Amino acid sequence: MKKLLSLILSLCMLLTCVSALAEPSADAVLRVAVDGEPASLFAAYQQSKVDNRVNSSLWNYLVEWDDEAKVSKPSIATEWEWIDDLHIRFTIRDDVYFTNGEKLVAEDVAKSLDYSCDNHQRYTAMFDRENFVVEDDTHVVLALNRPYGNLLDILGCDYYTIFDWSAFEADGMDTAKWMRDPIGSGPYKLVEWVSGDHITLERNENYWDKDNMPYFKQIIYYFIADQAARTNALEAGTVDVAYTIAVNQIEELKTAGLTVNPYNQNVTQPLTFNMSLLEDGSVRNPALQDENVRKAIFYAIDKAALAEAYHMGYGLDGQSSLTGPNSAYYFACETFSQDLSVAQAAMDEAIAENGWTPEDLTFTMYGVAGSDLSQYELLQYYLSQIGITINIEAVDLAVMLFEHLFVGDSSIGIGENDTWDVTRMLELVDSRVPTSFEAYRGPYEDELHTLIDAAWAADDATRYDAYAAVQQFCADHYVTTVLDNCLFVDAWNSAYTGMLYDAHCWPNVWAMHPAE
Amino acid sequence: MLRYILKRLLWLIPVMVGVITIVFAITVLTPGDPAASLLDRNATQEQIDEVHHRLGLDKPVLERWFNYVVGVFTRFDFGTSYTTMQPVRDEVLAKLPYTLILAVVSVSLAVLIGIPLGVWSALKQYTITDGSVLFLSVLFVSMPNFWLSMLLISLLSVSLGLLPSFFVNGDWTGWIMPIVVATIGSMAQFIRITRSSMLEVMRQDYIRTARAKGQKEDVIVMHHMMRNAMIPVATSIGSGLGNALGGNMTVEIVFSLPGIGSYIVNAISTRNYPGMLGGILVTAIMFTVVNLLVDIAYVIIDPRLKSQITGKKASKRKLNQMLREQGVTV
Numbered sequence: 001m002k003k004l005l006s007l008i009l010s011l012c013m014l015l016t017c018v019s020a021l022a023e024p025s026a027d028a029v030l031r032v033a034v035d036g037e038p039a040s041l042f043a044a045y046q047q048s049k050v051d052n053r054v055n056s057s058l059w060n061y062l063v064e065w066d067d068e069a070k071v072s073k074p075s076i077a078t079e080w081e082w083i084d085d086l087h088i089r090f091t092i093r094d095d096v097y098f099t100n101g102e103k104l105v106a107e108d109v110a111k112s113l114d115y116s117c118d119n120h121q122r123y124t125a126m127f128d129r130e131n132f133v134v135e136d137d138t139h140v141v142l143a144l145n146r147p148y149g150n151l152l153d154i155l156g157c158d159y160y161t162i163f164d165w166s167a168f169e170a171d172g173m174d175t176a177k178w179m180r181d182p183i184g185s186g187p188y189k190l191v192e193w194v195s196g197d198h199i200t201l202e203r204n205e206n207y208w209d210k211d212n213m214p215y216f217k218q219i220i221y222y223f224i225a226d227q228a229a230r231t232n233a234l235e236a237g238t239v240d241v242a243y244t245i246a247v248n249q250i251e252e253l254k255t256a257g258l259t260v261n262p263y264n265q266n267v268t269q270p271l272t273f274n275m276s277l278l279e280d281g282s283v284r285n286p287a288l289q290d291e292n293v294r295k296a297i298f299y300a301i302d303k304a305a306l307a308e309a310y311h312m313g314y315g316l317d318g319q320s321s322l323t324g325p326n327s328a329y330y331f332a333c334e335t336f337s338q339d340l341s342v343a344q345a346a347m348d349e350a351i352a353e354n355g356w357t358p359e360d361l362t363f364t365m366y367g368v369a370g371s372d373l374s375q376y377e378l379l380q381y382y383l384s385q386i387g388i389t390i391n392i393e394a395v396d397l398a399v400m401l402f403e404h405l406f407v408g409d410s411s412i413g414i415g416e417n418d419t420w421d422v423t424r425m426l427e428l429v430d431s432r433v434p435t436s437f438e439a440y441r442g443p444y445e446d447e448l449h450t451l452i453d454a455a456w457a458a459d460d461a462t463r464y465d466a467y468a469a470v471q472q473f474c475a476d477h478y479v480t481t482v483l484d485n486c487l488f489v490d491a492w493n494s495a496y497t498g499m500l501y502d503a504h505c506w507p508n509v510w511a512m513h514p515a516e
Numbered sequence: 517m518l519r520y521i522l523k524r525l526l527w528l529i530p531v532m533v534g535v536i537t538i539v540f541a542i543t544v545l546t547p548g549d550p551a552a553s554l555l556d557r558n559a560t561q562e563q564i565d566e567v568h569h570r571l572g573l574d575k576p577v578l579e580r581w582f583n584y585v586v587g588v589f590t591r592f593d594f595g596t597s598y599t600t601m602q603p604v605r606d607e608v609l610a611k612l613p614y615t616l617i618l619a620v621v622s623v624s625l626a627v628l629i630g631i632p633l634g635v636w637s638a639l640k641q642y643t644i645t646d647g648s649v650l651f652l653s654v655l656f657v658s659m660p661n662f663w664l665s666m667l668l669i670s671l672l673s674v675s676l677g678l679l680p681s682f683f684v685n686g687d688w689t690g691w692i693m694p695i696v697v698a699t700i701g702s703m704a705q706f707i708r709i710t711r712s713s714m715l716e717v718m719r720q721d722y723i724r725t726a727r728a729k730g731q732k733e734d735v736i737v738m739h740h741m742m743r744n745a746m747i748p749v750a751t752s753i754g755s756g757l758g759n760a761l762g763g764n765m766t767v768e769i770v771f772s773l774p775g776i777g778s779y780i781v782n783a784i785s786t787r788n789y790p791g792m793l794g795g796i797l798v799t800a801i802m803f804t805v806v807n808l809l810v811d812i813a814y815v816i817i818d819p820r821l822k823s824q825i826t827g828k829k830a831s832k833r834k835l836n837q838m839l840r841e842q843g844v845t846v
Contacts, residue, residue: 196774
């Protein structure tokens, strides 16, 4: 009888423990598997997506992206007004404090953004830094060199964070120190960074946004570089969230009862052609300057099948020239569904007109060694049907970047066009940008430049049409077309919800909490 | 003996210079630019030049090489990481204990298990025991580390929930699977080498002689067979430890163990040349030291080698003694 009673008691205790685990307390810890160790927790000196995984919990921005409404909403800035096309005045909250107890003031905003301009010149080129004006502690006017359509979108993510400028100055502007020991105003603060192992953040109890206080007392980010290892850790229950899961593991994780979120980022994969000039002024790949050859290529590819195969049913094939549906200036245009008869006719016409030989129609594509090159292989197959030979070179990532940045040896490329920022989209096809090997060079070049300049100068009301015109030009003249959209997969324990996505479509976990 | 050790330690200097030169040459000759990894895709030439200047890449290669060598030998300075801007020495030294623990523990376990199994298998040649041990050793030696790791994680972490699927500092259970995986491969090697070495020794005349003079079997095994069979095994332990110190990258990556192997892999992929050089250099130093220890172990195991090292002196002493005994003044 005693044994039976003890058995029942033990079972009751066990059941109590299990039910308690299902409802985590407010002091619970969120364990997150990130895809590597961050290099910098100083967001203004952020170097990669991995840095952003942690940074997004430590810092605040002027505005915050509302992923449901697809607009920017107030954050540190309570309101803003465009003084004219080149000047915007922000009103700053007066109750924001950094984790060192110092108050955030308008000067911090101006100086932080100015410092970011030093480190990310390409993406901050629209700022007229010399003319930032700090009116008082709560008002700052940011000046621009040219009207910039999605300024608010980009101010809500990445390196446009606001940091304690006076503390940074007091530290002798020691970037290396701040990379390891940052002072932000975000919902969490750094308590521990064990190199090679994990980072622990603790809830910032003095966080200014009392209505949106984080649920978890601590977040621990474990550095798990291997994709399969992250999945295993999530399945084993060792972590609650895992970033960047392999597409082929989606079904397995769903079956295990985990929440899986495959989402198309606003990074598109456009098919690009290298028409850059050699030192003697001739075009690097003359056949690619022939509009009929490009048309043949466009119609030879089955984009839907390619996206389906590459992303295992979760992909989204390109519906535009440059942008994806998550971009603020997405413009749906001709999709170029596969039609081999149209493709062959265009190729025949090109050969009849210009006498292209098989050597002229042999191109090189560079892919990253060790990554999935099935996209390249499928393209190789599609283009072989119209007499185009593709040689695939699998090279190291840095070599691949080198080929794009300095050499331009790749004839046809599958780009990664990060269209959250208008800069990339427009510069990709602009032959006036020296490093843009994929830029269009041809008889209508001036027309494209006029459209690009108009897009740069567009005010908020007309920007969508201006960007759409550039994309329509690219479709009309077969300059480039989006093959598919980059797919990212995050997964987490179904007991939790609240993953946030910023304007860049980068996820962050700080607002996660138990699901109702 | 001391002179021999000192001489071998001095060899470390040209070895390190050689390693630095080779890795330096590779970094210079390999296409790709660290600036490309650090900058945004459409970086301007001005930005690239600025990064080159900041990283010291705008200086001539020979000057960079010379400064690096001087830094290593005078200040033990391996430069500053391009990605984290922290001293590489600190980063590498922080990761060294993990690699050392994994290597030393796994090789020690492999030795403790593998050698007795190899001896046992040899003594029971052509029996079921021998066949089973041989089968297991072939199985383990042919099993890739990453595959075994995934199998163990699937079983022990995902299905049974007994062990963490990745290493977490402060939780000793995180060591179990990496050590088991690293041990199994080395252990299989030791079993095979010990077995074949023992079989060779067992057929020697001096073993037959020992048996003929009525020596006990355990004395024959322990004293006559094993000591002689250990020479190739010692070589194998040395190379096994050397490989474990530099070659457990797969295990480190799969189990997120923050060792030097995963550090080097990460440094290569981000074109962090100082990190890569520092990691490889420390691995090379450890490898050389391990080889020295193996050579010393040879001397202890095999008296013939000792006489070779100290041979000249010993002969001279013996000659002097003989001359003195015959009344000749030396």
